[in-house]
Amino acid sequence: MAVHGPAMTDVARLAGVSHQTVSRVLNGHPNVREQTRLRVRAAIAELGYRPNGAARALVTGRSQVIGVVAQNTTLYGPASLLAALEQTAAAEGFAVSVGSVRDLDHRSISAAVERHLAHRVAGIVVIAPVESAGEALERLPKDVPLVTVDGDPHRPVPLVTVDQVAGARAVTQHLLDAGHRTVWHVSGPSDWFDSAGRIEGWREALLAAGIVPPPLMHGDWSAASGYRCGQMLARMPEVTAIFTANDHLALGVLRALHEFGRKVPAEISVVGFDDVPEAAYFIPPLTTVRPDFDAVARASLQMLLTQIVSGNGGGALRQTIAPTLVARDSVAPPRG
Amino acid sequence: MAVHGPAMTDVARLAGVSHQTVSRVLNGHPNVREQTRLRVRAAIAELGYRPNGAARALVTGRSQVIGVVAQNTTLYGPASLLAALEQTAAAEGFAVSVGSVRDLDHRSISAAVERHLAHRVAGIVVIAPVESAGEALERLPKDVPLVTVDGDPHRPVPLVTVDQVAGARAVTQHLLDAGHRTVWHVSGPSDWFDSAGRIEGWREALLAAGIVPPPLMHGDWSAASGYRCGQMLARMPEVTAIFTANDHLALGVLRALHEFGRKVPAEISVVGFDDVPEAAYFIPPLTTVRPDFDAVARASLQMLLTQIVSGNGGGALRQTIAPTLVARDSVAPPRG
DNA sequence: GTGCTCTATGTGAGCGCTAACACTACCCGA
DNA sequence: TCGGGTAGTGTTAGCGCTCACATAGAGCAC
Secondary structure, eight states, rough: OOOOOOOHHHHHHHHHHHHHHHHHHHHOOOOOHHHHHHHHHHHHHHOOOOHHHHHHHHSSSOEEEEEEEETTSSSHHHHHHHHHHHHHHHHHTTTEEEEEEEESSSHHHHHHHHHHHHHHEEEEEEEOHHHHHHHHHSSSOOTTTTEEEEETTTTSOOEEEEEEHHHHHHHHHHHHHOSSSOEEEEEEEBBBHHHHHHHOOOOOHHHHHHOOOOOOEEEEESSHHHHHHHHHHTTTTTEEEEEEEEEEHHHHHHHHHHHHTTTTTTTTTEEEESSGGGGGGGSSOOOEEEEEEEHHHHHHHHHHHHHHHSSSSSOOOEEEEEOOOOOOSSSSOOOO | TTTTTOOOOHHHHHHHHHHHHHHHHTTTSSOHHHHHHHHHHHHHHTTTTOOHHHHHHHHSSSSSSSEEEEEEHHHHHHHHHHHHHHHHHHHHEEEEEEEEESSSHHHHHHHHHHHHTTTSSEEEEEEEBBBBHHHHHHTSSSSOOOEESOOTTTTSSSEEEEEEHHHHHHHHHHHHHHOOOOOOEOOOOTTBBBHHHHHHHHHHHHHHTTTOHHHHHHHOSSHHHHHEEEEEEOOOOOEEEEEEESSSHHHHHHHHHHHTTOOOOTTTTOSSSSSOOGGGGSSSSSSSEEEHHHHHHHHHHHHHHHHHOOSSSOOOOOEEEOOEOOOOSSSSOOOO
16 A cells, blocks of 8 residues: 555546446446546546556466567667667557576577566567577467567568568669679678578678679677778779678778778768767768668567467468668769 | 467476466565575476566556657667666666657657557657657656756756766867867857857857857758768868868868868868767868767766666766767867 | 446456465474 | 474465456347
């Protein structure tokens, strides 16, 4: 009382009804007289009553909480996704509980999922961009609504994903259209699906144009690795166009090129991926690809809610969100 | 059963003990025979039993969940803080529920806090960097453990904060030590405490050196606003040193200076704040200030846990985390 | 009037857990 | 021998809510 605040029975007593009627009002049940409804609402307001989610979760077996498992929520992509998910979920009356993991191996993921299950979350969204994450999901109880984001396209799990391949293809084509003979690619870590998709799109576009893809440069999303790759690329006079798997890699590449005195875009064109807010202020402003995180969040949440409402079993739903090319100043035709 | 998984009584039956003994094992109660404990653990493992957090929350009145209220978790600072909080909380057995808000007015904040209270969170961390947020906190039930991060230093609420003033002072002094006559400042939004603290530190350092602070340039944390301020500063020949309130502003400034052909650091030195991972790859690598987000997260969580355990009433605790200067290449002595 | 439906409300049980207390051994000192 | 601790365990009563069902009254046809 003093500590725990008023309960439903307190409201009921004040309104002169039974606790069940209060419950009905709270849950928007139809068969309640308008006058009664008003009286109950007044009592709720007067007491500052707040329904106890734990009690509700106990009896219904499901809380109004969605668990999100993500790695490294400091990165722009995951952070944006998380924020968008939270906003969308809040609009639907759901809270979002984060379970971020340092590593994406199955032990970490399983542990995070366990934690969520202990709290009886209504559903789980796994931002699982790597191979090893998928395995952890196989062992999950089948009755827990689940959606993966940017996960393994080959696993029979509901999936929402940014169309990495299409984005990368568009970027590569964009560079070819500008007149470049070929396009070099600085990739993300090889075990990420995002990374794989971007490599695939790049390769496809080149092959479609009858070009043999040049050797791949392996990065790890960080500006530091972009810088290292950039130092190599800067020394190769034949390089005129570079597609980096994300904007941070592009930043590192840009700096390396700058240090070697190679002008962008006059001598070399550079394109990124993600459209971080700062990309427009790189030197020069970066042409990049913008994934629609809001759309991804909306799609995954809707997919999850469908499962929650229908009791479960989304089966192997999947949805792909197309990204858009954002053209800025870092692309120009090659010299000569 | 099929859906809800085994309950404590199921474990008890299998282990041949009472459910209460299972409860004791789970909660690390001392008076349980080693042999019994083992039997119970075996039963738990065999059934794949998972304690029901909702039931526990119902009876104890507190869940093992900490609510975090934050704005714009896409920004590097808040995102890092959130991630660090989650990691720290997980280590203590707590889950973290995010309630991000679009605006930091009291209606939004109150709504987010309400949502957390409905779920009976054990405590709340509010990342409340602006004035209006504080008001919302005044009306909060007194018995809810609460910690604010980067909040109003003048409110009687437990507070953990990065020492903005010290950081800004150090940066400014660093520039003066390099030989600059004065330091210009591009600030963050005026209603953020972070912003105010950085302005204060900058001003203090200048005044201490007997220098009248030059006019303040107002930004809003974004690279875009940094760019706009940079365009003005670039045209002023007397400007030789700029301290920007965060790294993104610095990026915008750097680009503007670059466009105007002003060399950094040869002609103008630039310093940022936050040490985003990319700062080392700006052109040139950015000298900046690194706040220790992990330390902030640890401090706030510890403060919160103290309140949770002791029943409440942290009173007006406060803790300040000193940031460190990270010297890179964007600072040099002025010409001549 | 009787019997029916339909709406508005109340009653009781129980979700899975913890807290408080009760109980049973058993050991120890007097 | 017996009281009195103390470790180990069981029993009972709820926490605040929803679900399934019971009930009461109103409306209406015959």
